[in-house]
Amino acid sequence: MLIRIGYDIELALSAPTTVLAALHVHPSRAGDLQAPEQFAVEPALPLLNYQDGFDNTITRVDVPAGVGSVRFTNHAVVADSGLPDPVVPDARQHPLHELPLEVFRFLLPSRYCEVDSELMPFAWNRFGQLPEGWARVQAICDFAHRHIRFDYMQARANRTALQAWQEGVGVCRDYAHLSVTLCRCLNIPARYVTGYLGDIGMPPPYAAMDFAAWMEVYLGGQWHTFDARNNTPRIGRVLMARGRDAADVPITMVFGWSQLNRFEVITDEVAPAAAQPAP
Numbered sequence: 528m529l530i531r532i533g534y535d536i537e538l539a540l541s542a543p544t545t546v547l548a549a550l551h552v553h554p555s556r557a558g559d560l561q562a563p564e565q566f567a568v569e570p571a572l573p574l575l576n577y578q579d580g581f582d583n584t585i586t587r588v589d590v591p592a593g594v595g596s597v598r599f600t601n602h603a604v605v606a607d608s609g610l611p612d613p614v615v616p617d618a619r620q621h622p623l624h625e626l627p628l629e630v631f632r633f634l635l636p637s638r639y640c641e642v643d644s645e646l647m648p649f650a651w652n653r654f655g656q657l658p659e660g661w662a663r664v665q666a667i668c669d670f671a672h673r674h675i676r677f678d679y680m681q682a683r684a685n686r687t688a689l690q691a692w693q694e695g696v697g698v699c700r701d702y703a704h705l706s707v708t709l710c711r712c713l714n715i716p717a718r719y720v721t722g723y724l725g726d727i728g729m730p731p732p733y734a735a736m737d738f739a740a741w742m743e744v745y746l747g748g749q750w751h752t753f754d755a756r757n758n759t760p761r762i763g764r765v766l767m768a769r770g771r772d773a774a775d776v777p778i779t780m781v782f783g784w785s786q787l788n789r790f791e792v793i794t795d796e797v798a799p800a801a802a803q804p805a806p
Contacts, residue, residue: 528609529561529797530763532723533602534738536779537789543592544783549721549776550599551576551584553766561604569598583768583776596788599779604797611728611760618747620659620715630745633716638774640708640719641689649692650712664710664744664753671706671755700773702755703740707772716745719772720752723765725794736792738778743769763794 534550551564568574568588575587590597636642653670657663674695681696688708691701703719710717724739741754741764754761768776779785 528607528727528763530605530607530723530725530727530765531602531793531795531797532605532765533565533600533793535598535600535789535791536787537596537598538779538781539596539786539788540590540594540781541784543594544590544781544785546588546590546597546782547777547780548586548588548599549583549768549778550586550601551767552603552605553722553768554578554582554584556605556766559606561606564601564603566601567599569600570594572597579775581768581770581775583770598789602793605765607763607765609762611762612752612754612764614661614760615747615751616661618661618749618751620663620746621748623714626716626745630716633718633745633771634711634714635771636711637771639687639704639772640711641687642708642711644689646689646692646708647712650709654709654713660746661751663713664715664746667706667709667713668753668755668758671702671709672758675702675705675755677702677756699737699756700740703742704772706753706755707742710742710744718743718750718769719776720766720769721773721776721778722767723763723792723794724757724761725763725796727794727796728762736794738767738792739764740773763796765794 572588577585579585654663654666657666675691676696678696682698686701688704691697691705707717707719720743721738721740726733743750744753770776
């Protein structure tokens with residue numbers, strides 16, 4: 528299938544600053560783009576793209592004095608298999624001595640994932656007797672899905688995994704942070720992911736579109752998608768960025784005061800050409 532993606536984001540600013548934006552399709556999905564992304568910034572300021580330490584494409588925008596707001600827009604069409612997230616029940620957990628060196632950073636504590644906290648004994652007490660591998664990770668997602676009550680009005684940019692566990696409320700990033708942290712507590716490498724996820728294949732009613740957060744877990748020699756927020760295989764994920772947690776992949780990072788004035792996200796299946804009206 529083909530999926531139309533995009534956004535319209537406007538930030539009010541009060542002083543000269545620099546903005547870093549993780550707003551591109553991840554290089555691993557670049558081959559699925561049907562044409563280059565139509566990424567634009569208003570006003571038309573110089574842009575510098577670079578790859579960060581997780582191979583995400585980051586755009587740097589230096590905003591001069593006198594510019595009161597900056598607006599990011601993008602439109603693209605992505606080819607997708609149309610299949611739900613793969614489920615691999617026999618994917619095994621690796622003992623530590625088998626893990627590749629590059630995945631060990633996804634076992635360590637990070638800004639929003641406090642592995643070295645009360646979550647460590649809780650994880651072992653709650654999940655330590657369960658079968659290792661896919662079943663254990665799924666049990667963690669089942670727990671996070673039930674434990675956290677989804678509430679946009681309770682969203683908070685600095686809520687950690689420990690606080691999400693204590694408060695029992697949050698949004699998709701909180702489900703991801705909690706499940707990532709519980710996996711790491713049990714020596715299962717897990718990383719935080721952000722991207723597009725629409726309602727393709729889901730029954731109505733549909734919520735307003737937003738970016739989504741989920742996690743990838745290293746089992747059986749490869750990374751697998753798990754989503755504690757939705758907790759069911761979904762169709763049409765489009766990866767944008769991944770890291771240790773949300774601190775590594777904020778949609779926009781502003782070095783100074785800012786206010787979000789506009790935020791619209793598009794994730795829609797493109798109708799087949801045969802279903803389009805004749806010109």
